[in-house]
Amino acid sequence: MAQSMWFPKLLPVTERSLLRPLLHHTTNPLLHSSTTSLRQSNLLPRRVSTAAVSPMESITVLMTCPPVHPYLVEALEKRFTLHKLDSVPDKAQFLSSHRDSIRAVVGNAAAGADAELIDQLPKLEIVSSYSVGLDKIDLAKCKEKGIRVTNTPDVLTDDVADLALGLMLAVLRRLCESDRYVRSGLWKKGDYKLTTKFSGKTVGIIGLGRIGMAIAQRAEAFSCPISYFSRSQKPGINYKYHPSVVDLAANSLGPKGVLINIGRGPHVDEAELVSALVEGRLGGAGLDVFQDEPNVPEELFKLENVVLLPHVGSGTVETRQAMADLVVGNLEAHFLNKPLLTPVV
Amino acid sequence: MASPATAAVENLPQVLLLLHPAAFTIFGEEHFTSPKFRFLKAYESSLPLDEFLAANARSVRALLVSAATVVGAGILDLLPELRVIVTTSAGLDQLDLAECRRRGIRIASAGDIYSADVADCAVGLLIDVLRKISASNRYVKNGFWATKGDYPLGSKQLRGKRIGIVGLGRIGLQVAKRLQQGFGCTVSYNSRKKKNPDQVPYPFYQDVRELAANSDALILCCGLTEQTRHAVDKEVLAALGKAGVIVNVARGAVVDEKEMVRCLVEGEIAGAGLDVFEDEPVVPKELMELDNVVLSPHSAVLTRESMMELARLVVGNLEAFFSNEPLLSEYEDD
Numbered sequence: 015m016a017q018s019m020w021f022p023k024l025l026p027v028t029e030r031s032l033l034r035p036l037l038h039h040t041t042n043p044l045l046h047s048s049t050t051s052l053r054q055s056n057l058l059p060r061r062v063s064t065a066a067v068s069p070m071e072s073i074t075v076l077m078t079c080p081p082v083h084p085y086l087v088e089a090l091e092k093r094f095t096l097h098k099l100d101s102v103p104d105k106a107q108f109l110s111s112h113r114d115s116i117r118a119v120v121g122n123a124a125a126g127a128d129a130e131l132i133d134q135l136p137k138l139e140i141v142s143s144y145s146v147g148l149d150k151i152d153l154a155k156c157k158e159k160g161i162r163v164t165n166t167p168d169v170l171t172d173d174v175a176d177l178a179l180g181l182m183l184a185v186l187r188r189l190c191e192s193d194r195y196v197r198s199g200l201w202k203k204g205d206y207k208l209t210t211k212f213s214g215k216t217v218g219i220i221g222l223g224r225i226g227m228a229i230a231q232r233a234e235a236f237s238c239p240i241s242y243f244s245r246s247q248k249p250g251i252n253y254k255y256h257p258s259v260v261d262l263a264a265n266s267l268g269p270k271g272v273l274i275n276i277g278r279g280p281h282v283d284e285a286e287l288v289s290a291l292v293e294g295r296l297g298g299a300g301l302d303v304f305q306d307e308p309n310v311p312e313e314l315f316k317l318e319n320v321v322l323l324p325h326v327g328s329g330t331v332e333t334r335q336a337m338a339d340l341v342v343g344n345l346e347a348h349f350l351n352k353p354l355l356t357p358v359v
Numbered sequence: 360m361a362s363p364a365t366a367a368v369e370n371l372p373q374v375l376l377l378l379h380p381a382a383f384t385i386f387g388e389e390h391f392t393s394p395k396f397r398f399l400k401a402y403e404s405s406l407p408l409d410e411f412l413a414a415n416a417r418s419v420r421a422l423l424v425s426a427a428t429v430v431g432a433g434i435l436d437l438l439p440e441l442r443v444i445v446t447t448s449a450g451l452d453q454l455d456l457a458e459c460r461r462r463g464i465r466i467a468s469a470g471d472i473y474s475a476d477v478a479d480c481a482v483g484l485l486i487d488v489l490r491k492i493s494a495s496n497r498y499v500k501n502g503f504w505a506t507k508g509d510y511p512l513g514s515k516q517l518r519g520k521r522i523g524i525v526g527l528g529r530i531g532l533q534v535a536k537r538l539q540q541g542f543g544c545t546v547s548y549n550s551r552k553k554k555n556p557d558q559v560p561y562p563f564y565q566d567v568r569e570l571a572a573n574s575d576a577l578i579l580c581c582g583l584t585e586q587t588r589h590a591v592d593k594e595v596l597a598a599l600g601k602a603g604v605i606v607n608v609a610r611g612a613v614v615d616e617k618e619m620v621r622c623l624v625e626g627e628i629a630g631a632g633l634d635v636f637e638d639e640p641v642v643p644k645e646l647m648e649l650d651n652v653v654l655s656p657h658s659a660v661l662t663r664e665s666m667m668e669l670a671r672l673v674v675g676n677l678e679a680f681f682s683n684e685p686l687l688s689e690y691e692d693d
Binding site: 082172173176177179180181183184187189190192193194195196197201202204205206207208209210211212213214231232233234235236237307308309310312315316321322323324325326329330331332333334 | 381479486487491512537538642647657661666
């Protein structure tokens, strides 16, 4: 399982001293059980005097995204000095008065570190994102300034892919609408109408990375032929490649086609999507992400061929915990001069 | 004097309909007609059924039924020439199979045409329950995301989840394939008989309670028989446990519905995806209040594609019967 292979599972740390081995209870199969071999494997901190390295609790971390995950916030607060930008009344004033202490930023899909923020934090060393998507981080700027960037790949792949399939089934088979039909007492009056079969339908995937491949694998179990568009054609893949999104869509979308978005809202021209749905030019949509979350175009609320989710692609207790462990693990690795767990830059 | 056209029609063999089939309503009767037979609609007569049949159906050889048409010895006694029953339904519990067998009446079922759609529905309901798709869709469409904040997290991912399939027939096998090959679940099953392990790689449990004890989710895909009636009872639900989920695309009566409702209300099981109920279209009102339950109006087979296949199969079976050819989807009791 990808989840257990990539990173150490974080446990409550009762003492903040660097000298206490961090990982003595780990369940990660990659780590050894004795502290000696742990040290040898470079995953335990070297023995250093307390004078040479500052204890981590004095390291200031800025969370630029809303603090929605208590587990993550607690894990960060236990180890570092954490500031939550969301709860600061005067952000400009705060950034200016903390410009020399903030050494790390934690962001997510909603907010990360754009060029403007990076410019205001001259001591910034690392941006650790509680997401796999990197669109809220100015990667070029980070590279230019030598700022490290990490994200949370692999641990959320299965959840997002599961949800993509769940959305396809929910839209084509009208599961949410049927549930509403029963709850409103309409079943007593007659059957719900015919829906559209999912098995055997062609699934077109934009972006055949980890998540795209995981979706393809699932759809294949439903005998769905797979087509895809990617920046480059993948060697050794049997799926049909299309050199452009338009080309891919020409065979999939239209009045009978369904669009599923579990990527990022801005991938889609949202205004155009809404009018296509309202006018029946597009057959249906399952959307987990939007241009301006948590705001969702209200014209979509009444449409029975549309399923709307509040960005829950990675939203299971276990996966969010695994993501949080990666965020904290990456920060710890950085400040201990260890190799980063999941670096992007 | 009847015109030649009318006479020709009147010479066509008759197919008796006791009730108006749901498929006619939802898809259109025109898809089920054929130049080789005509329908005799008992429900269009004001006569009581037994009188109608006595007066009109004594030479009828073919009967077309749906899931709602209960056919027992009483009806069969009124149809002495009946030789074939064609059903639009996936299930056969509405027919007295023993009586049909005794009288040498053949049965043409809906065959395998629904299996993919029912399996899709089962998987869709499972994901919906685990990831709260219907509940969070409601949340967003009520405008709560912007006003109340993020929706509570769902439970574990599908990979590694232990799925117990009750009834590993054509539908159960399709469910197994999707969940194990597609999502990385671990499938086990209970069935009337253990299947050949060379063909069916999933572990077999003789006892449904033991299957439940070893499953994170139970998916019911079996036919309704005397043996399977209330097979999912208090003990099975207790074995499934507080984190367990149940998906039912079989028949409502496979589950002790009252007990299941109690378990859901009191948190003794974690959730349910239900396409069938003991007394359709009545759904226990307690379920309507729950967010961890997804309800479906017995529609697992109701796709346009399945209806087209069904129409072709029904007409094909009837035409084959009247031409003395082998039925397309004869039910073999195994």
